[in-house]
Amino acid sequence: MRADLRRAERVLKLLQSGLGEGRRWFRTEIEASLGWLSWARGDFDRACREMEAAVTVGMAEERPEIDAVRFVPDEPIGAVLVHLAWGRLVQGDLTGAEVELARAARWIERLDFPQGPFMHDYALFMDCWMCIESGQLERAAVVSAEMIEQAERHDFDLWRLIAATQRTSVKALASLAADDLDPAELSAHIEALTGLLDTWHTIELNLYRTFFDGVLSRLLTAAGQPKQARARLDEALQLAQDTGMHFYDAELLRLRARTHTDPDARRGDVNAALELARQQGATLFELRAAVDDFELRGEQARAVLRDAVERMRVDGAWPELARARAALEFTSRAAGGIDK
Numbered sequence: 001m002r003a004d005l006r007r008a009e010r011v012l013k014l015l016q017s018g019l020g021e022g023r024r025w026f027r028t029e030i031e032a033s034l035g036w037l038s039w040a041r042g043d044f045d046r047a048c049r050e051m052e053a054a055v056t057v058g059m060a061e062e063r064p065e066i067d068a069v070r071f072v073p074d075e076p077i078g079a080v081l082v083h084l085a086w087g088r089l090v091q092g093d094l095t096g097a098e099v100e101l102a103r104a105a106r107w108i109e110r111l112d113f114p115q116g117p118f119m120h121d122y123a124l125f126m127d128c129w130m131c132i133e134s135g136q137l138e139r140a141a142v143v144s145a146e147m148i149e150q151a152e153r154h155d156f157d158l159w160r161l162i163a164a165t166q167r168t169s170v171k172a173l174a175s176l177a178a179d180d181l182d183p184a185e186l187s188a189h190i191e192a193l194t195g196l197l198d199t200w201h202t203i204e205l206n207l208y209r210t211f212f213d214g215v216l217s218r219l220l221t222a223a224g225q226p227k228q229a230r231a232r233l234d235e236a237l238q239l240a241q242d243t244g245m246h247f248y249d250a251e252l253l254r255l256r257a258r259t260h261t262d263p264d265a266r267r268g269d270v271n272a273a274l275e276l277a278r279q280q281g282a283t284l285f286e287l288r289a290a291v292d293d294f295e296l297r298g299e300q301a302r303a304v305l306r307d308a309v310e311r312m313r314v315d316g317a318w319p320e321l322a323r324a325r326a327a328l329e330f331t332s333r334a335a336g337g338i339d340k
């Protein structure tokens with residue numbers, strides 16, 4: 001949870017090198033964790049391949065030995081399945097993400113206490129996050145409420161904190177989407193989310209924190225505090241650099257672009273977000289950056305935006321995809337042409 005990915009990899013590699021064939025059941029857990037490390041680093045194509053391979057083996061194995069010695073509340077196969085769902089999401093495959101999340105739910109139902117309830121909260125967390133990323137804020141509010149109820153029922157303090165942060169984020173983002181933005185309400189959301197993230201910092205809960213830093217930066221930007229928003233994003237990017245946790249860097253760069261008044265600085269961050277998203281296989285993040293690029297450069301960025309649109313899966317309700325297509329169609333009509 002500290003997201004010290006470099007040390008985590010060293011430990012996993014040492015464990016992996018010391019295993020004999022007679023302990024295949026533990027090898028699968030290590031390979032699943034290595035796939036998760038690729039996810040956390042933002043190497044999504046590789047991560048999905050590695051996690052899928054580990055899950056295929058792990059779900060078919062009988063593992064009484066590891067079940068007998070497990071003392072931690074999480075469970076690697078369930079954890080990999082929920083991260084695989086998020087990986088599909090960022091690859092632009094919303095339907096595939098929902099399929100993986102359903103598969104995770106079926107697997108988690110088989111687990112006893114405490115792994116079962118703990119991993120159920122994990123799945124709810126990822127479900128809520130996926131709803132936020134896909135613009136389904138009403139469903140996100142329902143899922144976050146269920147997550148809090150589950151955490152309270154089982155006295156999972158970690159999930160209490162994460163669920164409270166997620167619920168606050170959902171409420172804040174819903175207020176941004178409202179027709180009339182209430183400055184007092186926005187200020188209250190900023191204060192609440194800042195306080196929660198200060199707690200994360202105090203207890204060294206680093207994993208996933210950069211996502212919430214991104215949410216806070218959006219609130220600060222909307223409140224007319226671009227310098228404070230940029231400072232928060234710089235801090236998040238530094239945390240990513242320090243830990244190796246780069247899964248949200250493309251979004252952080254894109255959001256930072258919105259805090260600049262200098263056009264060159266804004267274009268620089270948008271270009272960096274585009275390039276990184278392509279490298280990581282993060283098609284959703286690439287589309288978002290391409291939309292922002294199109295807004296900045298207009299027709300010069302048409303080919304970039306069209307390419308990102310064509311590589312998105314069309315079987316999901318993506319707000320960004322509708323926005324991108326509308327922009328392409330509008331400018332094409334204005335120019336007297338037809339954009340396919």
